[in-house]
Amino acid sequence: MWVVIAVDGGRSRIRINKKGRKNAKTNKHGFIGEWVEPKLVTIYVVDEQGKKVKNNEIKIVNDGTYEDYKGFLPILEMHLISLGISQAKQVLLIADGAEWIWKHIPPLLKKLKSPDATYQLFDFYHVTERLHKFADVAFSDDKERNNWFKKARRTLKKSNAMTIIRQMDEFISEATGERCKTMVIQRNYLLRAYRERRLNYAKVITQKLPIGSGAIESLIRQVVNLRIKGNSKFWLKENAEIILHLRCQWIAESWDNFCGSIFNSFIQPQTG
Structure with missing residues (x-):
């Protein structure tokens, strides 16, 4: 138990x-x-x-x-x-x-x-809110935004957060001004959680525990x-x-x- x-x-x-x-x-x-x-x-x-x-x-x-x-x-x-x-x-x-x-x-x-x-x-759903905020700024096209968010969400649930962070870095490298600042804030949130080993959803799911x-x-x-x-x-x-x-x-x-x-x-x- x-x-x-x-x-x-x-x-x-x-x-x-x-x-x-x-x-x-x-x-x-x-x-x-x-x-x-x-x-x-x-x-x-x-x-x-x-x-x-x-x-x-x-x-x-x-x-x-x-x-x-x-x-x-x-x-x-x-x-x-x-x-x-x-x-x-x-x-x-x-x-x-x-x-x-x-x-x-x-x-x-x-x-x-x-x-x-x-x-x-x-909390998984708090983290996905951060991904959603990032996608809102990174994409102007609704379809592209939703597709990226859904894929990132699945990737996060598999505990592959570093894959998402690398993708975020690519978008940040091409952004400027307030748009760049907003994306960096969301990326840093995810990076901090990853470094502190608090995104291990895959293991928790296998234990049938809440994420x-x-x-x-x-x-x-x-x-x-x-x-x-x-x-x-x-x-x-x-x-x-x-x-x-x-x-x-x-x-x-x-x-x-x-x-x-x-x-x-x-x-x-x-x-x-």
Whole structure:
């Protein structure tokens, strides 16, 4: 069995109350709305057929926070220790190209003695978005653009990223100005992922494992987009944090256990 760890960030607005006198008419302080990124994680086990295992002994873990990565990492570490990540046979970490993820989570896995068979993978569909952006600039003809993109996508899935990078370099050598700049950005994204060995889709597919971060995207939609994010929704950060955590438990179908742990903490409080 494999342990899959998927990490990503959402987007919603919090309110920061203004200081000073309250509004004379409303008797309330005004506020400033600010977009922030809640960071979420889902951890689950898949069997030999690539299907999620979900029973009383093996549960899905969902969690997140509105803190920065320094606040997120202890939460992730807590869950990984609780799951006994050091006893896992194989682990897959899948995420987009966010720098904070790849800078901090792999060292955390190493610290917790994650198994040697730990694979790191850029989300396939995020990478193909980069290929699409490159094709939009490289080709003026729709048919040529679509043909190149489809072929590049198949090549990427076979883990032949260097073939695509060489093709990109040929187009870049003939481009100038903003067009060239845009293509270089997309090429560099792919080159970085290749050098870091995070494009090994062929091997992951043979293991019947996910190559996309659909699980975490679904969690963000259910937790953030459908409840916290929305027109005219401005949450106090501490309230958004509570709702985020509660909805993570609900969607993981661990609500009863979660409530039970809270009640037990009142009945039998831990002493330092």
